[in-house]
Amino acid sequence: MKISLNWLKEYIDLNQSPEELGKILTDTGLEVEGLDPFEQVPGGLKGLVVGEVLTCVPHSNADKLKVTTVDLGGEAPTQIVCGAPNVAQGQKVIVATVGATLYPEGHAPFQIKKAKIRGEVSEGMICAEDEIGLGKSHAGIMVLDTDLPNGTPAAEYFDLTDDTIIEIGLTPNRADAASHIGVARDLKAALKQDIKWPDVSAFSVDNTNSKITVSIENEEACPRYSGVSISNVTVKESPEWLQVKLKTLGLEPINNVVDITNFVLHETGQPLHAFDASQIKGDKVVVKTLTEGSKFTTLDDKERKLKATDLMICDGEGNGMCIAGVFGGKGSGVKESTTDVFLESAYFSPDYIRKTAQHHQLKTDASFRYERGTDPNITVYALKRATLLIKELAGGEISSEITDIYPTPIEDFKVPVKYKNIHRLIGKDIDKDRIKEILTLLDIKITEETEDSFLALVPPFRVDVQREADIVEEILRVYGFNNVDLPDHVQSDYLAEFPASDKDKIQKTITEMLVSQGYYEILTNSLTKPQYAANAPELDEKESVQILNKLSEDLAVLRQSLLHTGLEVAAYNINRRQSNLKLFEFGKSYFHIEDSYVEKQKLAIYLTGDIESENWINKSRKVTFQDLYQTVTSVISRLIAKEVTTDVTHDSPFAYGLVIKLGQKELAKIGKVNASTCKKAGIKQEVFYAEIDWNLLMKKASNSVTFEEVSKFPEVRRDLSLVIDKKVTFEEIKALATGKNQKFIKAINVFDVYEGENIGEDKKAYAINFTLEDKEKTLTDKVIDKTMNNLIRLFENNLNAIIRK
Incomplete structure (x- = not known):
């Protein structure tokens, strides 16, 4: 927003420099972003003076030129060659002296230099109005009617005054300051000066002939x-x-x-x-x-x-x-x-x-x-x-x-204020009389005053002052932020949780990790379609946060899940033949639960298409659940060292998947998106999706590094092939294998899965390798055999497993 300093001075007496005013306005909350000089005429007519033509004779070598001598107020007259048809002896004129720069209307500026024109010396230029930027006429030179002394600056003759334009970065809440009088109001409070409102008392009706x-x-x-x-x-x-x-x-x-x-x-x-x-x-x-x-x-x-x-x-x-x-x-x-x-x-x-x-x-x-x-x-x-x-x-x-x-007049905002809250929020005890003075200067009335409190009546033009905290802010911005001394010890009414970890740095680390694995970061709109919550079983339409001033029905609510906006991105790319996608997004989901609003920060990861492109060594391979699971566990293990557990889920929006838990809290969901959800998004290929609770992950994230000494004793690998029921999960096998009595099992891994007629309709076969290690001595065959036999018994007794030999 632009404010003219000269114009502003018509409403309030100011003797400060533009720089001083800029600091005062910025301190009161109207941030001054620039102070720019303004010239009424380009160049400000610098180097142009009033002159008098003493002599005017024809040029000896040019029919249309005349040689003049002009009194510019100096010791001797100045000779100027002029081509204007109306130049004559005795005229008062405007002369551009040598060194002056002219800004002619519609043409590039140029500088006046001493020159010889057809053999005659010319030390200046007698000007027409278009040549100095005061009009468009070029019919002849300007002839003045003035008694001003020769040599008077042209700016003085034309009553040109310099101005300063104050560029204010007006925040959306300060509509009251979007005018010269509005800015003067703040200066009134800061400088304790009265505002001079233009007088309208002369208004009177001449007649009532109009019937509108x-x-x-x-x-x-x-x-x-x-x-x-x-x-x-x-x-x-x-x-x-x-x-x-x-x-x-x-x-x-x-x-x-x-x-x-x-x-x-x-x-x-x-x-x-x-x-x-x-x-x-x-x-x-x-x-x-x-x-x-x-x-x-x-x-x-x-x-x-x-x-x-x-x-x-x-x-x-x-x-x-x-x-x-x-x-x-x-x-x-x-x-x-x-x-x-x-x-x-x-x-x-x-x-x-x-x-x-x-x-x-x-x-x-x-x-x-x-x-x-x-x-x-x-x-x-x-x-x-x-x-x-x-x-x-x-x-x-x-x-x-x-x-x-004006059928229903808009009343002043009534704001109850307690003095103790003013002192508490500002961090300094301000004299009550000073508080009342500031508010009065800001046109805020004080009523129902007691020893401890008062009722503030705020005029309707201050739309941003409707709470006690707003009143405190008004007092503080006029009192001066810089006048509140910093205490020797910083304190607060409440302590927030100050994590040792830098959340922004951690997010950047995970972003770089995912990008290094071939993922692309996306950013989708938090505003989305209400149909998503209405049609998705996992979402509750009643918990949608409605937008009061929605721009369209497609942007009517805040999203409850990042899944659907991410599927829109996937569908857009797939429709343009970019079907192999590895995407991730950091974003928020929003909920309206009872009378409160909740925001949850999430990390969403999407996989679809081929995980590997076809080349001369490998054939192309479609993405699988395990590919996404590996990405998710790498993110979690990068930030926390604690063990996580998993539960199988078939809840919407997944055809199948896992819930990853940290203790009793749900840390992440991962799975294959069911076909109906993909179809609604216009996607025909499989999509795997994971949603990580980023707030919980940040809360548990640690800067500590865990390590262990490399064992001096060798590891041993043993394989087992188990035929089990399809409903048995790998997590159940892992829990049995790493139980309390299995101290030599360092790691287990499934390296093959088979399902077919040879083992039964409801069966599957897992080929699993076990890594055994004793950190204190070399494992003997006897100990290894005993450990493996214990595992076999556990699997047979607890999982009804058949060991294939």
Whole structure:
């Protein structure tokens, strides 16, 4: 947001330098991002002075040139060769001296140098208005009517003043500061200076000839609407001072009436809109919504289809004239032929304006303020201010009383505040009188005051101050963050958990590990379709977090699982012949449980297609459950040294899978996504998916390193082939093999699985190797045989296993 320092000084007395003001504003929460000099005319007319033509004779070697001597206030006159047809002796003119740089209209700048023109010395240039950037005329030199001494700087003659543009990085909550008076309010509190509001007491109605009436059909969208009629105006170019005001902010002047509405907007923060009264059919203004799909042509000559929620300003016949608070219509705006004006000043609901501006992709100065929240109590003041300016600059008469429809006035926010909480949150005891002074300077009233507390009445234009903590923040930003001393010992009312591990560093480590294994990181939208929760058995539709200002039905809720948005990515790639995918995503899932909202950080991993591409050594191989299981266990083992357990699951969305537990807590789910879920996503190939509870993993992650000395004694490998029931899992075999009495079993591994007619319909065969080791001595055949026989008995007795020999 741009603020003109010269303009700002019209509302509050300031003697600080721009740099000092920048620091003050930044300290109060209006961060100054830049201080840029502004020149009313390019170059500021530096090196240009008022001169007087003493002599003017024809050039001896050029018919169209003249040789002049010009008094520039120096000891001797200066000779200048001039080609203008109107140059003559006795004229007061503008002269660009040697070394000055000119910025001619529509041309590149150039520097004046001493030169010889057709044999005559020329030490300067007598200027036309287009040559110095003051206009477009090149018919001849500028002839001045002035008594100023020769040598007077041209900037002084034209009353040019330098300005500084303050660039403020306005945060979304500070809509109250989106104007010059809004910024002056903060300076008022910081500097204890009064604000000089422009006087509107001269406002008076000339006649009541205008018959335009106003009706509001949607009071929720338009709580307040004010308007007035002005007749017999003359629409023309704005005066220089008004054009300069707008140009300093980067705005292009249009005409005096429209420029005044823009001026008042940037002065007070209240958007206005001027209608050509002759285009208001039926002499009636109606604030309402139109039917879905209605067409409306805006000022930029684009035809737009309206939504049923778009608030419109219509005429008596129901024709749209303006998209309320966003953009005007092509036919109803003020133009050169306009003689009668209806001026609008309203307060519109931020929710309605935000949705409309977003839908039509229209970001205007008006919508910027309306969608953040304007002051509902300033509409009439802004209307009077603009009307008086229109009478001054465009003539005419005020031809109606002010119409002000405000059925339900918006009250001040009532915020109970306790002094002890102010001191606790700031970390310093501030004198009560200073607290009350700050709040009063911020236009916040104090009522129901006791020794320990008070009730703060916050004006509606401060939409961001509605809680006790907000009041404390207001006090602190004016009191000064830098005035709160750092204590010798840092303390807090509560202690958060400060993990030894750097979560960002750990996430980066796992990201690099997965990428090194050929995975690609994806980032999907947290907003998703409500159908996912409605149709997925594993999700509860009632726990979906609904978006109040949803942009579309496809983005209506926050996701409960990363699975479905990841499947969208997979389907997109598969449809473009990229079917071999290894993907992962760090993201959050969201739940509305009873009266609270819960966020859970997850790591999702997806595998589909071929795990290995075909080459001259190997054939291509499809991904399997084990491929994903290996990735998941490598992630877990990279961060925690504790043993995990697994349980088989067939719960949706998996056709089959495992639940990995850390103690009694569920750490991860991994499995093959069932075919119906894939089909809904438009995927015909197998997809394997894992979802890791990243918060739990971070809580248990450790920086400690576990190691053991390399054994001095050799390992021994023995193999067994077991025929078991299909329902028996490897985890059950592993638990028996590594039980308390099996101290020599270091590791077990399945190296072959067989299912077929030779072993029975409900059977499967596992070929397993066992690694045995004694850390204290070399294993003997007797001990090895005893260990293996114990395993055989365990498997036969507990699993009804048949040992194949």
